[in-house]
Amino acid sequence: MQKRCLAILEDGTLNKSVSFSKEEREKLGLRGLLPYSVETQDTQVQRVMDGIRRKGFDIERYILLSSLQERDERLFYKVAIDHIEEIMPLIYTPTVGQASKEFSHIFRSPKGFYITPDDKGDIETILENWPENDIRIIVITDGQRILGLGDLGANGMGIPIGKLALYTACAGIPPHQALPVMLDVGTNNEELLSDPLYLGYPHKRLEGQAYLELVEEFVQAVQKKYPRALIQFEDFLTPNAYGLLNTYRDRILSFNDDIQGTAAVALAGVYASSRITGRSFVDSKVMFLGAGSAATGIADLMVAAFVNEGLSLEEARKRLWFVDSEGLVVASRTDLRSHNLPYAHEAIQSNFIDAIDSVQPHILIGATGAPGTFTQEVIERMSVLNEHPVIFALSNPTSKAECTAEQAYTWSNGKAIFSSGSPFGNVNYNGKVFRPGQGNNAYIFPGLGLGAIIANASIIPDELFLVAAKTLAQLVTDENLQEGALYPRLTEIRRLSIEIAIAVAEKAYKMKIARDEKPSNLKKYIEEYIYHPNY
Template identity: 65%
Template sequence: MSAHNLRGFDLLSSVRHNKGTAFNHQEREALGLRGLLPPAVFGLDDHKRRALANIRRKDSDIERYVFMQSLMGRNQTLFYRLVIDHIEELMPIIYTPTVGQACREFAHIFRQPRGFYISPSDKGDIRTILNNWPEKDIRVVVITDGERILGLGDLGTNGMGIPIGKLALYTACAGIPPEQCLPVMLDVGTNNQALREDPLYLGTPIPRIRGEDYIQLVDEFVTAIQDAFPKALIQFEDFLTPNAYALLNTYRNQVLCFNDDIQGTAAVALAGVYASCKPAGKQFKDLKVMFLGAGSAATGIADLLKVALMAEGLSEPEALARLWFVDVSGLVVKGRTDLMSHNLPYAHAHTQMPFIEAIEDIKPDVLIGATGCPGTFNQSVIRKMCEHNARPVIFALSNPTSQAECTAEQAYAWSNGHVIFASGSPFAPVEYDGNRYQPGQGNNAYIFPGIGLGAIVAEAKLISDEMFLAAASTLAQCVTEEEVAAGSVYPKLTRIREVSLDIAVAVAKTAYAQALAQSEPPLNLRETIAQRMYDPHYE
């Protein structure tokens, strides 16, 4: 019998404790459920079969998303068991690429409140209203202000789909208990006129607040979270690049936090680059990497690659010389007056030139796209990379799938099957010239859940660059020879909980080694972490 005091409809309405027709006859008698349920008793496997059948008969992925969100809101045990056991089928539904459409339509598919909303009218009261949240042991907070949702731009409060989805992955992929997760929307208005004019829009229909008012609201939030939930990790998600860097630089050495777009994307990309070295026949320290796009994701990857190259023995100038950027104006070089501060370290003394000429001149081994602009890796780009590399490494990382720089099929066809390809959202296997390729998905879900789990167990004070290096190295080591042979530089999603456990162990070890942990190291770290992982089943 479950250790709670709920009975009758209150029990059936409890997302955490409800198990519907799985209550047996003894439980129904003891808990006031007789007559409230059909007479047949079913188990979790029966519930999974019924739910899967319902999902699969839906006509579209957005309807499948709505079904899964409704399931999350009435029976979290079944929701997470289903996602864990069918991760390859359902991760694209509850997160990328479907979450992009879900965010676009969020106000119109809204069914029930989920998460925590902060608006300018809450200024001065954030700590007080946090008391309204029913759970008191929050360990992970994911917050967005909705200004740069995936590659889709300013979606305002509709962006709440992102924190909800990210935290579902924290639970499914790394076993963070769902009651320890808090999705937060910082509603500071939107500059998306269509949303402001939408009569069903759920947010504050005003232009975005900027400047000191914005900074003060974020600072009050961070301070309030530290007081209300002192063991909580804060993950900043989908902020516009200047704000993303400003907030990360402000808080990274003060509180337990990170920015997934900058640091999580960096670690998963670095892991893919590490794993690509063997099939490409190259040493990591010898690589030249070119980025198309110079926003927070791309520069975050470069920043971590620089640290990784220096760990291989290169000086900082030598490491920077291996990293090149192309943006909408062409090659990022010294003398340009339109660069942001995070781009300046990568502005080389070189002639400015357009993208395709830059590939010809620099001859990069690895090409990474983080543009949000589909089609930017065209046939000429792929073939130019092939001129200089027997096995060119092409990462088209923009999300959702519709925004990818090229498709997997295009990359394999235009390179005659020679490319080592990865993308940010999933692509189906590709048949080309008698071979079957399984493109790797550089999904941040390989990194951030394990980072969070390791930090929680170690009770880390801060998240360091070394933790992301450890996570990237561990992820690369998880890729099997069979997976590389099939064309992937990432492990199968079916192994993601095992991978997250490996990463959590590496992150916790790093926290202890850097004296950033506030807990004592257990005798068996791996076993301790594994025992902490939420495993959904009916009590």
């Protein structure tokens, strides 16, 4: 009996600490195990927030919240939902970047599922060790390209853990239906390999066919044990990211958030920006700095959006230009990857500034992982060419942003329409307060995932990302735009996610890729499904 009572307090899914009532304490054998006071959950939330605000560093706040998630899951999500603007940067970007770098040093207790090359041939068997039988969402990484930080090996587990916390906080997917997975195939990071505290597979990375076979075995095991599960690929190196996306996008319910989620949230921001500039989306020219998976993913979805507006494929691609570390991406170059070739136009190769002058883009999107690459000269040049230059500095974490919000507004004399991948505070420029909107993927992937799960979709084609982007753009209010923000406030995120989920599910039913019948009242069905963390 005594052990059972203690087990309740030690089980994060059951524990509610000092919020157990007197009657519950009597019934469950908890008398004497808790302080006298019986508190509301709201009071506990306030105590947690007081503790967070007393900490001196964000990594300490991250550790506090991680420990809370382990000991009282409902309180953790109540804190996250009620204070989302303050908590999201702590449980995901930018703090998750530092947490991932230090993962092996701040490790407290295991969360999630680990697969290594030693598990080849046994993945289906060891997956039975996971205690839940109804998994609906899986986030998997191999840790090779964590945010803009590079190869962090098994330390990259912080990313799936954080991403799934947002699925629950932002869209209400029940936490017991979420599974973070680390495909730990080694690391080429010598610093990690020489670190005695490193927790990962202590070898160079598995590559080539052996790597692909391990991924395939995992996918097949998931299809067998969790046939309704959506698999989200996260923070894979560009060649693997595209390779896995192309392998599985038409086979299973899956997507790559770095490519497709980033694309949808960026597209939504571009749609919204047209309400400020007065220029229609179809008439826009876009230049990307960076030509990796995130940038080309945005371009690919924009092509689909342009074609949806009536342009030919060739016309759509000519609206989009790329600059990488070698300069303007043009047809004469011989060093391009396959995903860059559709955007290699006939033009003279030039540097970034000269490319801006020759292309004269309306929108500049940075996805470089290289801080400070949107220099004063770049912003000023865009401001000469455009009454309201649209500037997206999307690289994460904040330390990797192409420019800051203050720089964009100052160098453009307040003309820029700015958005970023990580959060920036309000900027007061010449008496006007700008609230820079964060192009956070959390505006898209939780609602998209919820909609796909509700419809039990078989795949996630581009049409679902397009409808998610359009829905998000429509939810941007005139007040948001007047503040300079291309996205709604994060405090609205649960409502936004439900609206996106409805639109995505409706599209899935219409496209006949839903494996479940459409409920008579879709919104009510979704609202009844979502998780609420109240005691």
